Amino acid sequence: MQVQSMHFKQTASGKLNDAVLQGAMKKAKGKFVDGRALGVAEVDNWEDIRTYAAELRNRVIDNLDAYLLEFERNAIRRGAKVHWAETAEEANAIVLGIAQQNGVKTVTKSKSMVTEEIALNDVLIAAGIHVMETDLGEYILQLAHEPPSHIVAPAMHKSKEQVAELFAAAHHKPLLTDIGELTREAREQLRSHFLAADMGISGANFIVAETGTTLTVTNEGNADLVTTVPRIHCVVTGIEKVIPTLEDFATLIRLLPRSAIGQSIVNYLTLTTGVKSPDETDGPEQMHVVLVDAGRTKLVGSDMKDMLRCIRCGACMNHCPVYQNVGGHAYGWVYPGPMGSVLTPTYVGIENAGDLPNAATFCGECQVVCPVKIPLPDLMRKWRERQFDQRLRPFGERFVMSVWAFFIQRPRLYAFASRIGVRVAVWMGGKDKLIHSLPGIDGWTDGRDMPAPQGRTFRELYAARKGGQ
């Protein structure tokens, strides 16, 4: 996916005034935020599970190579082929190679953020392969030629009416209004593709080292059809998704759907282990697992390594007040919200991530709701430190910061300057004691009146009081 993160501020501005998006975001907040609160309340020892999961994920990241090799061994033992892709381009080339070697004409896909990250669809389509997204949200976006705006609910920014219009145009059918009917129509459209596909491509929520199993959770069951019906199944997954055992999955699945939308359990768990055996009727003849690095190993042992714990539940974005107001597209790449503000500079370079590390008030909600305790504000702050050190912020901002830093460390000068500054500000505040416009902080005064100071600084008044005693 093309990186548009440099334009965060402008895009966000448009999203604030997009009535459809604002309506959709309000609805979603109730579902995600209130839903999670209810889901979490069902579990007595939520904090203990979080702690356990964070430690488990840390143990995996610290021994990533060992678990991946164990996964590879066991996957091969069950008849799968394991491919290692160091870059996005390599991953795409591997998948395209598998398709071309097997004369694949049509592909069905279940939702996968990694394939969005590496823009796999573009590569397959350019090679003349027909690609069909089968997750309802992803299907809608494929029709709309749009990227996802959320990692769990990719089309959450769209209204029912917009979806109805897309369907009517694409399916050449009368306009529908009922969500049930819309879903039924999508299902009818997808059915023939499920049956005809030569290859199914899925992501993986986790891959299990001890069994060589890949795991996908969905609420629509489409992953079941994508992974079992076509003769070839190709799993594309980030290397950090590995977990040691199936029992670990049993722990993590208590956190994942609850954190995402408050569900105690998902509708479908798809576990795929190897290829169809001779006595089985279902399952693929070939199974390929493409383990994608694309920058992940760079994080191991780095100060961003906590981010590798992420299990892609979306809770951080659902609770982020910035995301809630501007939606996911403003962030300009695959991963939005607080996790995106950390991942995007990590994977595409801080020079291409613009304002993202600054698109947070550090309110801390993301960290509180993260099921694997990723200190997201701290990680965003680390990116800000790098931006500061590399002089990547605008000159005006850096100048103000250096002036502030100079004065704030010299108390006498600071006291003198603030005496004058406060008097000027009081004068500017005028009769109503509000500063309506102030160049330099017009980001503030465009939408707010700056309350003027009361009169003298505390230090002046306190010194006068002490002197008078």
Added chain:
Amino acid sequence: MKVGLFVTCLVDLVRPNIGFAALKLLEDAGCEVIVPPDQTCCGQPGYNSGARDVAKALARKVLAEFRDCDYIVAPSGSCSGQIKVHAVEDLFHGEPEEAEFRALAAKWFELSDFLVNVLKRDSVPGKFAGSVTYHDSCSGLRELGIKQQPRALLAKAGCTLNEMQDSEKCCGFGGTFSIKLGEISTRMAENKCVNIGVAGADALVGGDLGCLLNIEGRLRRNGDLKTKVYHFAEIAAGMTEGKQ
């Protein structure tokens, strides 16, 4: 008991009344309060802007100025969080000065937390007959667990508390965020104003001046000149009229 008052830069510059209210509350409780004259800032603006060295220099300055106090108290959750949490867990983590900062952090309290949980005050000098709605500031709430303490003080001052919806939601201040991404920040402040309007109170009360200025700025821009905006210390100290 020698208590150092950390005034905070915003209180010093914009609303000194809050500093004097804090002083009054501490003195009323029998504390010997000292106010180091050269104090400036906890370093948070630099820290959150990526200027780590400036943040460290300012944290060291704070340490030197308040080293001899039995307690240090600040009328701000976010400045308190900067010293109690960030200086210890990040800025000086694993460095020789860590122990000194840990000792400082252990003696450092946000004002309402200090009054309620350390001094265990069962009365306050102030009396406020009106209704208030309380905005929970993010840093105080999530970094330090400040939630019931200011409400307890308000109750002792006789306030009626009309809780607003999403009182724990960020107001959009975020320090320089409110300038860098002013439009998003304004929308967040606007959401807050709507909830304040629905709660329908005489005053909005909070524990961090940054949030209060941010919300007040939006209330006034919207033409709401009626809703008063106070720090809880002003109410608890009976200094809502700005008189010391």
